[in-house]
Amino acid sequence: MIQTIRIGNLLRETVMRPYRCLVTRPTGAAVRCRIEEALARSDCHITLLDFSDVELLDLSCADEVVAKLLLAEAAMPPRFLVLRGLREDHHEAIEYVLTHHRLAVTATMHGRGEPRLLGWVSPDARAAFDCLCALGAARPGDLAEALAWSEGRAREALQALLAHRLIRPDGERYLPLLSA
Amino acid sequence: MTRVIEVPAHLDDRSFDQFAAGFGAWPPEEKVLLDARGAQWASPYGLIGMLTAGQALAEAKRDRPLLTVPQSEEVKRYWARAGFFHYAAELFELHGRVPRAQASGPSDVLLDVTPVRATEDVHEVVGKISESATRILHGELGLELKATLRFTMALSEACQNIVEHAGTSGWVAVQAYTFRRRLGRRVVVIAVSDAGIGFRRSLESTHAKRFGERWGDGAALEAALIQGVSRFRDPGRGQGLAFIKRFLDQWKGKISIRSGTARLSIVPPWDEDVPLSEHLPFFPGAQVQIIIPAQDAEPR
Numbered sequence: 001m002i003q004t005i006r007i008g009n010l011l012r013e014t015v016m017r018p019y020r021c022l023v024t025r026p027t028g029a030a031v032r033c034r035i036e037e038a039l040a041r042s043d044c045h046i047t048l049l050d051f052s053d054v055e056l057l058d059l060s061c062a063d064e065v066v067a068k069l070l071l072a073e074a075a076m077p078p079r080f081l082v083l084r085g086l087r088e089d090h091h092e093a094i095e096y097v098l099t100h101h102r103l104a105v106t107a108t109m110h111g112r113g114e115p116r117l118l119g120w121v122s123p124d125a126r127a128a129f130d131c132l133c134a135l136g137a138a139r140p141g142d143l144a145e146a147l148a149w150s151e152g153r154a155r156e157a158l159q160a161l162l163a164h165r166l167i168r169p170d171g172e173r174y175l176p177l178l179s180a
Numbered sequence: 181m182t183r184v185i186e187v188p189a190h191l192d193d194r195s196f197d198q199f200a201a202g203f204g205a206w207p208p209e210e211k212v213l214l215d216a217r218g219a220q221w222a223s224p225y226g227l228i229g230m231l232t233a234g235q236a237l238a239e240a241k242r243d244r245p246l247l248t249v250p251q252s253e254e255v256k257r258y259w260a261r262a263g264f265f266h267y268a269a270e271l272f273e274l275h276g277r278v279p280r281a282q283a284s285g286p287s288d289v290l291l292d293v294t295p296v297r298a299t300e301d302v303h304e305v306v307g308k309i310s311e312s313a314t315r316i317l318h319g320e321l322g323l324e325l326k327a328t329l330r331f332t333m334a335l336s337e338a339c340q341n342i343v344e345h346a347g348t349s350g351w352v353a354v355q356a357y358t359f360r361r362r363l364g365r366r367v368v369v370i371a372v373s374d375a376g377i378g379f380r381r382s383l384e385s386t387h388a389k390r391f392g393e394r395w396g397d398g399a400a401l402e403a404a405l406i407q408g409v410s411r412f413r414d415p416g417r418g419q420g421l422a423f424i425k426r427f428l429d430q431w432k433g434k435i436s437i438r439s440g441t442a443r444l445s446i447v448p449p450w451d452e453d454v455p456l457s458e459h460l461p462f463f464p465g466a467q468v469q470i471i472i473p474a475q476d477a478e479p480r
Contacts, residue, residue: 015303017303019303019307021303021306021307021310021332021336023302023303023306023333023336023340024299024302024303024336024340024343025340025344026299027299027303055310056306056310056329056332056333056336057333058306058332058333058336058337059333059337059419059420059423060336060337060340060420063416063419064416067416068416088326089326089329089330089333092330093333093423096419096423097416097419100415100416100419101415101416
């Protein structure tokens with residue numbers, strides 16, 4: 001099951017004003033608390049955080065909303081977060097703070113469907129992510145063959161992606177979060 | 181006794197030290213008179229610097245300072261249009277006729293002099309600037325459209341520093357003008373100033389020890405701007421200034437921060453400023469200036 005949380009709506013409900021810009025740390029922290037409440041109430045394994053009606057996201061809010069949420073989620077039972085509807089400036093701010101924290105998340109850009117990886121992972125993990133998205137689903141052996149790697153190297157890259165909750169296991173296979 | 185401080189004819193970041201020197205030991209014991217009669221021009225940095233002085237004197241519980249307004253009608257009109265007199269009247273006893281600020285169409289003032297007291301003010305500033313920022317940055321300065329959003333992010337981060345670190349309120353103003361002497365092209369200038377505790381006191385409890393005897397206003401500015409440290413233990417803090425610095429590199433922009441007795445600047449190729457100036461005349465709080473030049477011509 002997949003649920004969608006519209007961040008713009010949550011912002012306006014949280015501050016009770018018609019703001020479209022997600023700025024300042026206190027605002028970001030308040031929005032994150034509302035997201036955490038929604039996640040706690042939900043049984044869904046995948047949550048899409050939809051930024052498409054957020055006009056501006058500053059660095060402080062990227063840190064408070066996305067980085068701190070990922071840090072908190074790391075301690076929670078496995079569930080997956082995907083950012084959706086990002087514009088280039090959102091992307092830049094989030095990438096910056098996630099790299100600072102050595103975190104990563106799956107995201108899709110505004111008006112586009114293909115997933116991309118934001119933040120920090122090893123070059124092997126990034127290559128494995130791109131390959132897995134292209135393949136749709138793969139066992140370590142499939143990935144190794146596609147990338148001309150040893151199976152051990154492919155397995156290690158997949159484990160790194162799994163640790164960041166950027167892919168999900170399905171028996172012996174691994175799937176990108178947004179695959180059917 | 182009244183201490184008369186002559187406002188430099190051109191009050192900007194360069195002449196600001198002369199202005200600060202006029203106060204002597206801070207806070208001055210005598211009643212203060214800012215004499216702006218001979219003023220011919222003031223940058224946003226200069227305008228909010230004067231307000232910061234008035235605010236700091238009020239917070240130090242000194243007598244309400246006096247301000248004689250510029251003699252030039254044109255200068256007075258401009259200061260009024262930028263919103264300066266509106267707030268100056270709260271902090272100073274004004275002497276001289278002040279024109280009423282007139283509503284006008286699009287102007288070079290992207291953001292009037294605006295107080296920053298709380299988080300809500302940062303939201304207001306960001307909301308107000310969006311439309312004019314696109315018009316000036318993209319339309320006039322030739323910056324790519326996404327630069328407008330980065331610019332607004334920088335403004336947001338700079339204003340938040342007041343709310344989070346200063347311990348008091350502050351001011352922001354944004355304006356476009358032609359930087360004739362130094363650059364020969366149009367620029368947008370963000371000026372942010374507060375009368376708060378300054379960078380040294382903000383960072384002292386968490387970072388002074390590792391600097392040892394070097395610790396002071398200059399070292400505190402280096403720690404914040406170059407090393408990205410913050411007084412908070414939260415590892416996500418301290419990224420705001422680093423991010424501003426990064427995109428200013430791309431645009432050949434300049435940031436300078438004055439706090440206490442030091443000023444630290446990231447100096448672009450077109451400017452001749454020194455990176456670090458220490459032992460300057462003391463001025464309370466912190467003053468930040470960000471300059472973004474037009475991108476469509478080579479500097480002279």
